[in-house]
Amino acid sequence: MDPRIRQHASIIVNHSVGVENGDTVLITGPAAAEDLIVALNEAVGDIGAVPVNTLSNGRASRAYLKAAGADGLEMPTHQLALAEATDKIIRIRGDSNVTELSDVAPEIVAEQSRVNQPVSETIMSKDWCLTQYPSSGNAQLAEMSTDAYQNFVWDAIDKDWEAQHDHQAAMVERLNAASAVRIVSGETTDLTMSVEGMVTVNDDGHENLPGGEVFTAPVPDSVEGEVLFDLPLYHQGQEVTGAQLVFENGEVVEHEAEKNESVLQSVLETDPGARRLGELGIGMNRDIDRFTYNMLFDEKMGDTVHMAVGRAYPETVGEDHEPNESATHVDMIVDMSEDSRIELDGEIVQQNGTFVFEDGFEDA
Amino acid sequence: MDPRIRQHASIIVNHSVGVENGDTVLITGPAAAEDLIVALNEAVGDIGAVPVNTLSNGRASRAYLKAAGADGLEMPTHQLALAEATDKIIRIRGDSNVTELSDVAPEIVAEQSRVNQPVSETIMSKDWCLTQYPSSGNAQLAEMSTDAYQNFVWDAIDKDWEAQHDHQAAMVERLNAASAVRIVSGETTDLTMSVEGMVTVNDDGHENLPGGEVFTAPVPDSVEGEVLFDLPLYHQGQEVTGAQLVFENGEVVEHEAEKNESVLQSVLETDPGARRLGELGIGMNRDIDRFTYNMLFDEKMGDTVHMAVGRAYPETVGEDHEPNESATHVDMIVDMSEDSRIELDGEIVQQNGTFVFEDGFEDA
Known part of the structure; x- marks a missing residue:
């Protein structure tokens, strides 16, 4: 063996x-x-x-x-x-x-x-x-x-998960202190949401292996704006490309996809919670250096943000909030490597895939 | 497919x-x-x-x-x-x-x-x-x-299990009416036991598929004599050949094997019930026409008798009897095709593999 x-x-x-x-x-x-x-x-x-x-x-x-x-x-x-x-x-x-x-x-x-x-x-x-x-x-x-x-x-x-934990802790701290999150990528994604009172988890190889992301739950009603998931999603054996969602008051009010839109539609129709975001995740694993069309890896890349419609992870929901409940949880990825930024309460914490606490942020 | x-x-x-x-x-x-x-x-x-x-x-x-x-x-x-x-x-x-x-x-x-x-x-x-x-x-x-x-x-x-049921019913009837069973094969097997008050099951493809045997439980203390299991037994990946047991008052008092005797010994030492018979079975499936060193098939052949040390099947134990209890149940086979007979209360019901109700019994 x-x-x-x-x-x-x-x-x-x-x-x-x-x-x-x-x-x-x-x-x-x-x-x-x-x-x-x-x-x-x-x-x-x-x-x-x-x-x-x-x-x-x-x-x-x-x-x-x-x-x-x-x-x-x-x-x-x-x-x-x-x-x-x-x-x-x-x-x-x-x-x-x-x-x-x-x-x-x-x-x-x-x-x-x-x-x-x-x-x-x-x-x-x-x-x-x-x-x-x-x-x-x-x-x-x-x-x-x-x-x-x-x-x-x-x-x-097979990596040093303690070191990975420490690398991610810088982002966990910022997200836990933040209220407003804004994700901007090109002309197609500009989404805002609140994470006030929610809990950010440091994914250091426990529930996902590989780990390498930090994730939290958006306040369900707070999500506003539009997003293009520019990486394909494989859901139960079918590829969905070019999925786009428009949110108002936290709910998906418009959706489309280039390929297999019916799969996206089925997911959204699972139950009312499937039309709201249950997760916001930020990839931070620099050892995953290429897309492999596999969510378990792709969502951990340092140049990506992912969001899941459906069920929130209970450990990410603060005690003053109700979790978004759903039978489904489907992650979708935004490529943040170019013409993109993440803002927390107006401060840019990632620009074109580089975090504020990483080398090269000034030039990114 | x-x-x-x-x-x-x-x-x-x-x-x-x-x-x-x-x-x-x-x-x-x-x-x-x-x-x-x-x-x-x-x-x-x-x-x-x-x-x-x-x-x-x-x-x-x-x-x-x-x-x-x-x-x-x-x-x-x-x-x-x-x-x-x-x-x-x-x-x-x-x-x-x-x-x-x-x-x-x-x-x-x-x-x-x-x-x-x-x-x-x-x-x-x-x-x-x-x-x-x-x-x-x-x-x-x-x-x-x-x-x-x-x-x-x-x-x-893939056979007509209703017809098989009817074929086997002739033997079920005889065993249910019988008290003393004697199994003789060559010079090496002469075993007697009582099945008085026990229940014979017609195995027509329910718990075993293929089915094709009738089986009952011996009265645990009644088994006397010696038996050579002349077909090899595969138990948990190990082949045991030439297993021989001697019974007194229902209990194994001597045992040996040509190959992997330690496997046989381990089985017998599982618990006290592993030293007593839990099952007597008679193969009756004429569509199984060769030995394949696989108990599920071999024990169903028309020219065989098998006995299991260990646990009795509850459905075979009459209400006036206690079942033989054990954590194990290991079947072993006697080839009855030559120089062999099964007697029920002194009457020969199978001779050299041919049942009394089958063609050719007189010449067998």
């Missing part, structure tokens, strides 16, 4: 979710990630915890969803019971074919998110981690050889 | 476990069985039931067991919660390598059976089915090409 796989497992178990003796651990992944699943079972056994392995399989999901249809979907109460009885949850992505759900009607996929909401909420109430195995399907999506993609993935994962 | 896979899924879902609208269904299988898992998800969705897929993986099991060791094993309470919340359980076997557990100490494997007993009992209290996917590892064990093995497996599974 490639020694980087055991290292990956060790970071997940010891750093990301902190498995302890006696813990029940749920490992969910695809067959393509077999080596990492094996290494995780070993690491969990070493600690004296006990694993259950569930299979995520795009072909099986497609077959079930198409057969059941939107009206036939039921909440999996046995999956809920499993999640409730689990201490630590590890979710591995790694597709042989990232487009397995491309011929499932978007409204069926959206309905499944809605129906499964109690399961999602239970998982998010635990110590959980979402990570990536460098499978062939994801390598293809990134337009990379599988070997080069392995290097990319494991370089982004 | 090979149409026989959808047919296999249909038999499991509609005949074996009888999935109904609204059921929670647990599908457990290896990656090698992906096509069958996909077909099952489709069939479950068609009915309006909801699946969860868990992964069985020999490499992951080995990694966990070796890391944890016998002392580090814990009962997976989350797996128990999942099983308890499930209505219908489908377990698929199908190995890439049937010997993945060959370098795990037998006492660790036996301890896992003991620790996991609440999970096993919960599964057995549900509608469950154990079936086989024709994977390369099992084909290799059978010394067959994968394509020939596919034919063998699906021919044994």
